[in-house]
Each structure stands twice: as C-alpha cells, then as structure tokens.
Amino acid sequence: MAATDQRFREFKMPDVGEGLTEAEILKWYVAPGDRVADGQVVCEVETAKAAVELPIPFDGVVHELRFGEGTTVDVGTAIISVDTQPGAGDAPAPSAAPAEPAGAAEPAEPAENGGRQANLVGYGVAPSSTKRRPRKPRPGAPAAPARGVPAQPLPAAAAPAPAAPAAPAPAPTRPELNGHGKAARPLAKPPVRKLAKDLGIDLTTVTPTGPDGTITREDVHAAAAPAPAAVAEPVAQPAGAEAEAAPAPSAGRERRVPVKGVRKATAQAMVNSAFTAPHVTEFITVDVTRTMKLVADLKQDPDMAGLRVNPLLLVAKAFLVAIRRNPEINAAWDEDAQEIVYKDYVNLGIAAATPRGLIVPNIKDAGSLTLPELASALGELVSTAREGKTSPAAMSGGTVTITNVGVFGVDTGTPILNPGESAILAFGAVKLQPWVHKGKVKPRQVTTLALSFDHRLVDGELGSKVLADIAAILEQPKRLITWA
Known part of the structure; x- marks a missing residue:
C-alpha cells in the first residue's frame, strides 16, 4: 500500500491568491496518459481575481483528471493524479475523461484494490484489474451479490426494522445505499453543501437535477423558495364564451448565467x-x-x-x-x-x-x-x-x-x-x-x-x-x- 501511495501522487488546487477558497477550472492542457514534467502547466483556472496557469510540481504520467472544465473546486482538493513510476506494474486503468465534479470532491471510503478509491453511489462500478478481498458480511447484513453481477439498490423495506412499531416513513428522494446499510450521502459539491447549510436546507430532501444525481445550487435555491400560494378554483366560463388568452411564456427568451469568478x-x-x-x-x-x-x-x-x-x-x-x-x-x-x-x-x-x-x-x-x-x-x-x-x-x-x-x-x-x-x-x-x-x-x-x-x-x-x-x-x- 505504501508503495502505491508513493507511486500515485495527487496535485491539489493551490491558493493562488490571498486567502482565496475556490477556483474554476477553465481549461486542461493534458489528458490521461500524457507525460508531464516538473514545472509544466497542466491547466488554467480562474479565481475570484484572475485567470492563472497552474504548473505541476513533479514528473510522471497523468493517471486521472478529477474534474472537468467549468467546474469550481475548493482550494486543497486534489484535481489530478499522476503515476510517478510508469511501467512499475499493473495499475488501475486511467480515466478516459475527467471525473464528474460532484463525486470527486467528496471523500470516499478507502478501498482495498491497491490504493484506488471506491466509486460513490451513482457512478457505477469502478473498472479495476486488481482482485478484491471479499468482505465478511456483518450479522444481519444482506449477502453480497455474486462476482460480475451488479449490485441492485435495496428497497427501503430491507432496512432493519425498528425496535417498536412505527408508522412507515416516506421514501427518501434517493433510496440508494452505500454498502453499509445506510442511505448514501447526497451528491453535491462543497460550495453547494455550504449554501444548503447557510439556508438551513437538508440535502436529503432536495431533488437533484444535475448529472448523475448531483445537487446543484439551483436545486438548493428551489428547495429554499417558499411554497406557492394556493390558487383559487377557476370560475366557470359562460357557455360559448371564449377564454382569455394566456400570456406568452418566457421560456426560451431568458438566459441564466451562474455568478462566479471575477464577476462574483x-x-x-x-x-x-x-x-x-x-x-x-x-x-x-x-x-x-x-x-x-x-x-x-x-x-x-x-x-x-x-x-x-x-x-x-x-x-x-x-x-x-x-x-x-x-x-x-x-x-x-x-x-x-x-x-x-x-x-x-x-x-x-x-x-x-x-x-x-x-x-x-x-x-x-x-x-x-x-x-x-x-x-x-x-x-x-x-x-x-x-x-x-x-x-x-x-x-x-x-x-x-x-x-x-x-x-x-x-x-x-x-x-x-x-x-x-x-x-x-x-x-x-x-x-x-x-x-x-x-x-x-x-x-x-x-x-x-x-x-x-x-x-x-x-x-x-x-x-x-x-x-x-x-x-x-x-x-x-x-x-x-x-x-x-
């Protein structure tokens, strides 16, 4: 494990300004499989003050890009991993494309596949050429699926019954489990989590609209918006009377641009x-x-x-x-x-x-x-x-x-x-x-x-x-x- 940790090194988003907390990845100059050298610029990011090119501080071969272009990443989050000992042995296959932003920013449970982190719920089974040591099932836990058979989300009824009878709780918005019998943590980037915390919104109650079930800022704002007032029953129109034409919808005539970077x-x-x-x-x-x-x-x-x-x-x-x-x-x-x-x-x-x-x-x-x-x-x-x-x-x-x-x-x-x-x-x-x-x-x-x-x-x-x-x-x- 130690050798693997030394082999695959992560480059984290640095604080390129004075106390900045996040930056947006504007452009990647490398892809998985590319060889990089110490001091080589690998990407361009935009902070709240300016666009800055980031050089990587070590040599190797790009193994994985953790975030795609246009993603806002917190300072201190790993954005790229590099194989510093290419050819030293079999390694997990490099990602063909940048990982989705929501999953990469979340801490994953340590996996037993040679140092690679386990995928989060919603991203499927991670491809790996290494063998996994089977886990011993915990008492009362459901049996693991056969090798090669994708695990199915357990229904809510499969959860352990409470000690005392109780009224059935409403089904959560995402019933997926994380492999430990607990509901999976909602997928959201750190800034979105902070926004939800500031607004007092429980992310488990928010309906996601982002890729792979990711909760976006708009989802949080929608959850925080007050419920619309009840609409009175329409009055029946007299027979033969023509209904008044409804105003033309504004859909297609408005553009929404996220406030970020220099503008923010x-x-x-x-x-x-x-x-x-x-x-x-x-x-x-x-x-x-x-x-x-x-x-x-x-x-x-x-x-x-x-x-x-x-x-x-x-x-x-x-x-x-x-x-x-x-x-x-x-x-x-x-x-x-x-x-x-x-x-x-x-x-x-x-x-x-x-x-x-x-x-x-x-x-x-x-x-x-x-x-x-x-x-x-x-x-x-x-x-x-x-x-x-x-x-x-x-x-x-x-x-x-x-x-x-x-x-x-x-x-x-x-x-x-x-x-x-x-x-x-x-x-x-x-x-x-x-x-x-x-x-x-x-x-x-x-x-x-x-x-x-x-x-x-x-x-x-x-x-x-x-x-x-x-x-x-x-x-x-x-x-x-x-x-x-």
Whole structure:
C-alpha cells in the first residue's frame, strides 16, 4: 500500500491568491496518459481575481483528471493524479475523461484494490484489474451479490426494522445505499453543501437535477423558495364564451448565467464597499484643450516612442501630483484597530473591463515613476488585462483608482470605491464644446471629472482640493513641472 501511495501522487488546487477558497477550472492542457514534467502547466483556472496557469510540481504520467472544465473546486482538493513510476506494474486503468465534479470532491471510503478509491453511489462500478478481498458480511447484513453481477439498490423495506412499531416513513428522494446499510450521502459539491447549510436546507430532501444525481445550487435555491400560494378554483366560463388568452411564456427568451469568478468577486466587493464606506462624489468640468495638444506633441516625442500615449496617461499623472500635494487623501480605514493608515506610496489602480468582468490591477509605487515609466506601466497593465493574464498580486494593495468611462462616450459617473481604498476618479469623455476662453466663447476640448472618496477619511475640503488640483493641471499641464 505504501508503495502505491508513493507511486500515485495527487496535485491539489493551490491558493493562488490571498486567502482565496475556490477556483474554476477553465481549461486542461493534458489528458490521461500524457507525460508531464516538473514545472509544466497542466491547466488554467480562474479565481475570484484572475485567470492563472497552474504548473505541476513533479514528473510522471497523468493517471486521472478529477474534474472537468467549468467546474469550481475548493482550494486543497486534489484535481489530478499522476503515476510517478510508469511501467512499475499493473495499475488501475486511467480515466478516459475527467471525473464528474460532484463525486470527486467528496471523500470516499478507502478501498482495498491497491490504493484506488471506491466509486460513490451513482457512478457505477469502478473498472479495476486488481482482485478484491471479499468482505465478511456483518450479522444481519444482506449477502453480497455474486462476482460480475451488479449490485441492485435495496428497497427501503430491507432496512432493519425498528425496535417498536412505527408508522412507515416516506421514501427518501434517493433510496440508494452505500454498502453499509445506510442511505448514501447526497451528491453535491462543497460550495453547494455550504449554501444548503447557510439556508438551513437538508440535502436529503432536495431533488437533484444535475448529472448523475448531483445537487446543484439551483436545486438548493428551489428547495429554499417558499411554497406557492394556493390558487383559487377557476370560475366557470359562460357557455360559448371564449377564454382569455394566456400570456406568452418566457421560456426560451431568458438566459441564466451562474455568478462566479471575477464577476462574483466584483459584485461582493462593490456591495461591501457601498454599504461600508460612506461615499461622497464631487464633480468638476474643465477645459482640457492644452492637455489634448500635449498628448499630440508627446506622441511625436522620441523619448515616448513605442509607448502608449493618451489622455488617460496625463490624467493619471495629474492625479499623482494632486496626491503629492494632498497626501492625507492616500489613506485607509482600519476598522478592527480603529485607526487611519496614511500611506507614503501610491499604488494606482486602473479599472479595466474584460470578458470575465471588471478588474482593477494597480501600478505599484506609481508616484515615483517618470512619465515614460508610467506610460510603459499603463501599456503593460492594459495588454495583460485584455489577455486575461493579470496576476492576483497585481490586483491587491491598491490605494486609489482611476476609471476611464470616457472611452464609452459617457460624460461621467459616480464610481464606487475599490474596497480598502480612499478615492476613485472617473474620467469622462472629452468633447468639443462652446467655452468662454479669454472673454470669448470658443470651441474647446472639455471633460467632466468625478471624484468619489471615503467620507470617514476624507472631508469635503480635502476632497475638493484634490479634485481642483487635478482640474488645474489638466487645464494648464505645465503645472506637471511647476507642481511636481
């Protein structure tokens, strides 16, 4: 047994972020029978923060993929087993396809077939080339079926009779037994079990609709939903009267998408932020004609060759200068310690819309970067986010954020703070508008900025100073030099 345990090694879902509890398997890069080497990427998973590729830490031949693509797996659960001594002897046949998620996540009773775990109820008999030692039947237990004959589920009446006569209990939703005379444990993934526990739902009373009798989140929610109110008996229609046409059903005209991964994390974070930090939002409209001219000049500057130069770059630089002039805004509220934490560094977050949802990676120590360095960091941040390769570390530790709603043609908005941060700046669309310039109405490039801040940390005066400084720099970008 020890030799078998050393031969077949399991790779468990690691915590690829900061305290993450689960991840979804997006894609497998290997299949049973493939040879893998230490450090080779075997799959891509999506956490609540980002998509991450997982390398395996040992050599061998893939024996079994425990979960299929699209399955959410708890951290610490084995997702793949590898034969580290291929050819050392007969071994259980590798699975031809990833195991169903519900069964693989559940702890199975140790089997006596050379280290392979017994199948859970609902998955049939596990193929094996090894011999099993027959078990001695317990007193009163039903005799085991003959070899090669599949075991049939025992009827409810076969269970041992109670000591005292009692009214027959209603038949369970799944009468299968687990081989010990006890009802089989309902098949459900750990997150579904936790959901049922939180809602006070007994899984044995839930009717499963998933593959092989697996209980899904929707099944639990359906069981938790209140019973529909009794419907009154329909009133008989007069003879010859036509019944009123029933409304068209909505089936086929709605789509339901599970909330998970980045979308789930973003929703939870925004709810927590909106109902924890008291938000205040201030607005200012500013003439950015000179800033737009500077952007055009910088695109021709040899020192900026090959770098992403756009209005967002100068807005970011203006924000950083405004923070340097008003450092108290760069802070965090420590609820547990009842302290305000002032930070002497700026990790500048940039809100990025991706196919997986909104993410906010940040540029570390952005306040210490030169303009070319800031442009390079912004370009790398955007391209990495679009490829879905942003690491969890890049999305942690932010202090303030910019969201560029202007790229969608929106004038501005009231942005919600990224959790743990003190301020977020919304940069609206730049539009040609009539503007009073030097006493005359002229067409000028104009935009609207909105600054939301945590009112526990930032009072109205400080927030107004920061927003006014940003606007003043964008109106006269030479202040980037005189104020820096």
